[in-house]
Amino acid sequence: MKGLGVTGGAGLAYGAMSTLGLAPAAAGPASFRPLAAGDLIGTVTGEHSVVVLGGGPAGLCAAYEMRKAGYDVTVIEARTRPGGRVWSIRNGTEETDLNGETQKCTFSDGHYYNLGATRIPQNHITLDYCHELGVEIQGFGNQNANAVVNYTDGPLAGQSTTYRAAKADTFGYVSELLQKATDRGALDDVLTPEDKDALAEFLSSFGDLSSDGRYVGSSRRGYDSEPGAGLNFGTEKAPHGMEDVIRSGLGRNFSFDFGYDQAMMMFTPVGGMDRIYYAFRDAIGMENIEFGAEVTAMKNVGDGVTVEYRQGGERKSITADYAVCTIPPNLIGRLDNNLPADVLDALKAARASSSGKLGVEYSRRWWETDERIYGGASNTDRDISQIMFPYDHYGADRGVVVAYYSSGTRQQAFESLTHRQRLAKALAEGAEIHGEKYTQDISSSFSGSWRRTRYSETAWASWKGASYSGTEATPEYEKLLDPVERIYFAGDHLSNAIAWQHGALTSARDVVTSIHQRVAKTA
């Protein structure tokens, strides 16, 4: 990749418009501009090399962008595949976990699940990279009115209620209660008569209230027998009682998909989330990536960084002008390194966390045929936490259900188990929600726990002392935003979108920008 023109003191020029059409329309040639979403990076002059440690989202994005700008880039990746924690499990996937157990996936052709990242919000830069790399996307069912909630506590313990019914009942009673309170004048100091009229109109619609302001059930809940033609009006399901609904906390998970990152529409690549990173790999070029290369040392050495690694039984090393280290923070301290003590301490503040999934291939799509659930997830307070239904192959004769996606202590209940034990526990809990059919027609299964997965040993970073207010950073986090001489850290752990690809990609872009600015200054 060559520069298309150089001018100005910064030694940088924006290239000609990309054929991808994403370059800024009127970029000044003499001034540096940080990357914006989808921008091309300017092109560097001279020869500058970068070694990227890790071939997950952050590493591949950094490598891709630096290559666009004319850097000589080498990616060192321990695994034999790109994507890191973006990992689609399909026929042929084989892995030995840190419990010492080896699993080999035997799902039918075309069927898979994503053991890591599985959905993309509309606002995330991940979609821009799908666009730029030509990765086809499809809708991801992040909520489904026909999926169920089933909790083990409260008056409705152990009962499965569809989301549509749980929402109808909850919104119905909440509306009835607020209507009653305003009718009684309880909020007359807050609401004018005009406000009350407008609110009443909303509550009537929101809660599907009767003309006298009560919730007495709703067709929104669904039917015991489906309405059809002629005089087949169907039989509406009867509502739960108000106290049962409130005390059972049927609405405890409703706000999940109000979240900025979880609200529909959500998207995912056709064929698996890892398609994005195979596309990055192809764009970067296999000749610039070392797979199966386990880093053992990373050291600043005067005007460069030397990285040592093992590959195919050989010891190798590479020295480059800069390093972008995307190795998980919990693993960096194990490398032979010359990082300062305060940096090593800061890395320790990014604590490991637990998360994992188990995928079950069924030879019958009972969730579609028997329960009319096409995608989305059922929710529970059991250790499995949720059951995610496949968002592809609708109407096929088989499919892969994610029988749990849990994190924290709920995942810890699984991660030390053998796969067979995990499966048994997942099926037992799932059967309490979806019935005995949950344990039948199973072809095969595959599970993974990120804490027990080599080269990760964590699901995502949990920053010691972080407020999660989204408006401040811990000192350790801030410390790692600065390079250590010529070593730069990148990854979702250094973003405000931890556990999202967006976080990894924006972190990579920030680091690329920093290196690029530094090179420009010294050019």
Next chain:
Amino acid sequence: MKGLGVTGGAGLAYGAMSTLGLAPAAAGPASFRPLAAGDLIGTVTGEHSVVVLGGGPAGLCAAYEMRKAGYDVTVIEARTRPGGRVWSIRNGTEETDLNGETQKCTFSDGHYYNLGATRIPQNHITLDYCHELGVEIQGFGNQNANAVVNYTDGPLAGQSTTYRAAKADTFGYVSELLQKATDRGALDDVLTPEDKDALAEFLSSFGDLSSDGRYVGSSRRGYDSEPGAGLNFGTEKAPHGMEDVIRSGLGRNFSFDFGYDQAMMMFTPVGGMDRIYYAFRDAIGMENIEFGAEVTAMKNVGDGVTVEYRQGGERKSITADYAVCTIPPNLIGRLDNNLPADVLDALKAARASSSGKLGVEYSRRWWETDERIYGGASNTDRDISQIMFPYDHYGADRGVVVAYYSSGTRQQAFESLTHRQRLAKALAEGAEIHGEKYTQDISSSFSGSWRRTRYSETAWASWKGASYSGTEATPEYEKLLDPVERIYFAGDHLSNAIAWQHGALTSARDVVTSIHQRVAKTA
């Protein structure tokens, strides 16, 4: 199609299990069972002929099921395409409407919109037919947090607010108000202290309330600047004020997708809704369907029904044992017929209604690149009612937006206009919602109004005096459920799912069952 075995007084037997796998597992050979979802019909003995008037969902479903059962079937369809009001508009679509205007669609290859039915709920039998006929389906975006509401009344008149922000604010203030009322003891006669605790927990989560029970904004609303890596925390959008939110009725459309038929997940065939009816056509066989055949007469004639039609300038007629008439009720009275006066009166009670759409192809997917809207619809009280964004070709360089889908009086504001006038009005209203870009980068457009569409002249039936309670029928509706001698009426207008394919398909199945039972009795 031949019978696979006959036994018992009813003269009917279920065939061998279908290769489609949808036959009942243990069907008694001697007793007739009405069709159930996805069942095969039993096979008839002897020769029995049926003429089906109309090649829309009801007509093609009836023909398909009767052919499965061994009847000799002929479909007479005025149009040169299958599907009726299921009509996908794509390159080459040409139509002269009842205003006398001819439009020819010049959308780019692969781009289209559905002028009629466009979405399928999970519970509808339409999905079973997709499955049975091998029609591939995909998710349909029926709601989108990034689409906007924009109303012309109230304190926020003319302002576009994303659904995510409108929901966050509305749910936030509703939760705050109810929390305040219960804190004041206004509902202590209805709620126990334990209920209040459980409700408070829900409201805190549902409304994203502060620890003191107030709504002070939420990240759910979205950001003015997107959060990213490092210290880029993003800038949360500030909430609207409580009175503004309540008085503006920002939540007036929230309950739309709580509806039984509108709740996500929703589906649609890949490539256009009409794919279902091309699949029906292929399964029925072109040799059994007369396209471009306009029915002029339908008469009971002793032991049969004679239908006259014009096709290619010729007058033709066909006599069959039975007729299934799926012609819209508003058009049947125009046929040369010998229907009794009370039936003709009953048909008049199914009054015509207005609905239509206008599709605009843009050469730039500004809704995705500029507004991060991938599918779903914006909502307004203007005549356009809603703007529907495409659910396919995500990330492509062009796409078709449905610039209005309105009905009733709002559609009447469009239906008498020329296409050019419709487009101008649609763009003017849409630009008030999505800005000037709404009027730019337009490649072509195509509109249709069902009231002005030949062979339909209505969007759907509006039954005079119907309560829409969903639990009772008008006398006229009931009258038409009975055959007139050997003429049977079918269509979504004779169902509890008017304007849905499910209504047409279940009505057709009911009629097929009725004819089949009658034949069985007389065999």
